[in-house]
Amino acid sequence: QVQLVESGGGLVPAGGSLRLSCTVSGGTFSSYVVGWFRQAPGNEREFVAAITRSGSITKYPDSVKGRFTISRDNAKNTVYLQMNSLKPEDTAVYYCAAQASDLYSRLPNEYNYWGQGTRVTVSS
Numbered sequence: 001q002v003q004l005v006e007s008g009g010g011l012v013p014a015g016g017s018l019r020l021s022c023t024v025s026g027g028t029f030s031s032y033v034v035g036w037f038r039q040a041p042g043n044e045r046e047f048v049a050a051i052t053r054s055g056s057i058t059k060y061p062d063s064v065k066g067r068f069t070i071s072r073d074n075a076k077n078t079v080y081l082q083m084n085s086l087k088p089e090d091t092a093v094y095y096c097a098a099q100a101s102d103l104y105s106r107l108p109n110e111y112n113y114w115g116q117g118t119r120v121t122v123s124s
Contacts, residue, residue, distance in 0.1 A: 002112075003026050004022055004023070004097070005115055006118040007023075008020040009093075009118030009119045010120070011122075011123065012121070012123070014087055014123065015085060015086065017084045018120060019083070020036070020083065021078055021081075022079045022115060023077055024079075029077040030074045032053065033050060033051070033098065033104045033105075034051055035051075036048040037096075039093050047108075048064055048068065048081070049068055049070035050070065050104040050105070051071065051104070055071065058071075059104055061106070064083075064090075069081070069082040081094070081096075083120070087122060093118070093119050094117060095114055097114045097115070098111060098112065100112060
């Protein structure tokens, strides 16, 4: 059974940085595209970043491009999301998700496996 565990969330002032981690177990990590999503209260789950199996391709929405960086370490079965220049509107629960494909997607329903989420709060 594939399991994803996020960590690294917390409270940070605007302009600060956080690094989230997502560790995957129970499957072949290198066969998964991994994405990060976030969900604020009252909002739909929003695409934040994705990385292909080899790590050669990354994708971001305009809202985080240039501030967030996704990376992966296949030897550690872990994907990271480095978040810089954080804004109050980045406040949300952040989820990582995996799909057994090499075609990344921005759509949550394309992902097969999900973590439990880690909360990020950015104070103004």
